[in-house]
Amino acid sequence: MDEILRGGIPYGSTVLVAGTCGSGKTTLGMEFLVRGATSGEACAHFTATEPSVKLLENIRQYSFFDMKMIDSGLINVFDMDVLYSWLGLEKASFDLQDVYALIKAIVDIVNTIGVTRLVIDSVTTLCYKIKSEQLIRDFLFTLGKKLATLGCTTLLIAEITSATENAHWSSFGVEEAIADGIIVMGDVERMGHLLRYLQVVKMRGTQHSRAKYAIELTPLGVMLTPMLKWGALNDRAGSWGA
Numbered sequence: 001m002d003e004i005l006r007g008g009i010p011y012g013s014t015v016l017v018a019g020t021c022g023s024g025k026t027t028l029g030m031e032f033l034v035r036g037a038t039s040g041e042a043c044a045h046f047t048a049t050e051p052s053v054k055l056l057e058n059i060r061q062y063s064f065f066d067m068k069m070i071d072s073g074l075i076n077v078f079d080m081d082v083l084y085s086w087l088g089l090e091k092a093s094f095d096l097q098d099v100y101a102l103i104k105a106i107v108d109i110v111n112t113i114g115v116t117r118l119v120i121d122s123v124t125t126l127c128y129k130i131k132s133e134q135l136i137r138d139f140l141f142t143l144g145k146k147l148a149t150l151g152c153t154t155l156l157i158a159e160i161t162s163a164t165e166n167a168h169w170s171s172f173g174v175e176e177a178i179a180d181g182i183i184v185m186g187d188v189e190r191m192g193h194l195l196r197y198l199q200v201v202k203m204r205g206t207q208h209s210r211a212k213y214a215i216e217l218t219p220l221g222v223m224l225t226p227m228l229k230w231g232a233l234n235d236r237a238g239s240w241g242a
């Protein structure tokens, strides 16, 4: 990823990671935190798509992940449901006041722990509770701005049904406008196999590659290889697809 991004995600960016089901969003998000924690950064993961216990059960099977990072408090996993119940937000829809309470809670946690890498998995489930498009925009914009001020680099995971070029790279059509960066993860069928790919569509502040990369979820982490036949000729030569 650092190579694709010509150095990595600029500090303090809010990046939308939009992908289809099973494309590896959660794994990529967790590896992003693990790489930060390895160099001593405090990290947080807010999970809304699966309970934290289940998330950790799945992720601990990868050898890049070490439960010690959880035990030592370097990676902090929060269940969104628990956060909602702390805030008295166990309701189907959020109004402006609720949205601001939620932003405050997330920012307070980031501030208290000194989090510099954050993953919200996913903003789609969260935004379903916010009924107006304007309020979703406000929520993401205000949250992103506050996190950037705190020097926190954030991955907002979004679930999309299709990652094709004509599709929106967000579930609500507003997230993409607000994000500093957009990483798309999708599937492509090739010779009877459903292959995963990743593409950086936008990243403010860096002259990144916009080629498609094949993804393999390996025990060591997310492995990316240029998909030469998809026009990655300007990128590092790879063996995949040869």
Ligand SMILES: Nc1ncnc2c1ncn2[C@@H]1O[C@H](COP(=O)(O)OP(=O)(O)O)[C@@H](O)[C@H]1O
Pocket (backbone or CB within 6 Å): 019, 020, 021, 022, 023, 024, 025, 026, 027, 028, 058, 061, 062, 217, 218, 219
């Ligand atoms: N230990 C593992 N090693 C390699 N791949 C795995 C492992 N566990 C799960 N997977 C793959 O990861 C996929 C789920 O990835 P995940 O990051 O949860 O996707 P998403 O969050 O985009 O839905 C599974 O469908 C499976 O193919």
Ligand SMILES: [Mg+2]
Pocket (backbone or CB within 6 Å): 025, 026, 027, 049, 121
């Ligand atoms: Mg997931």
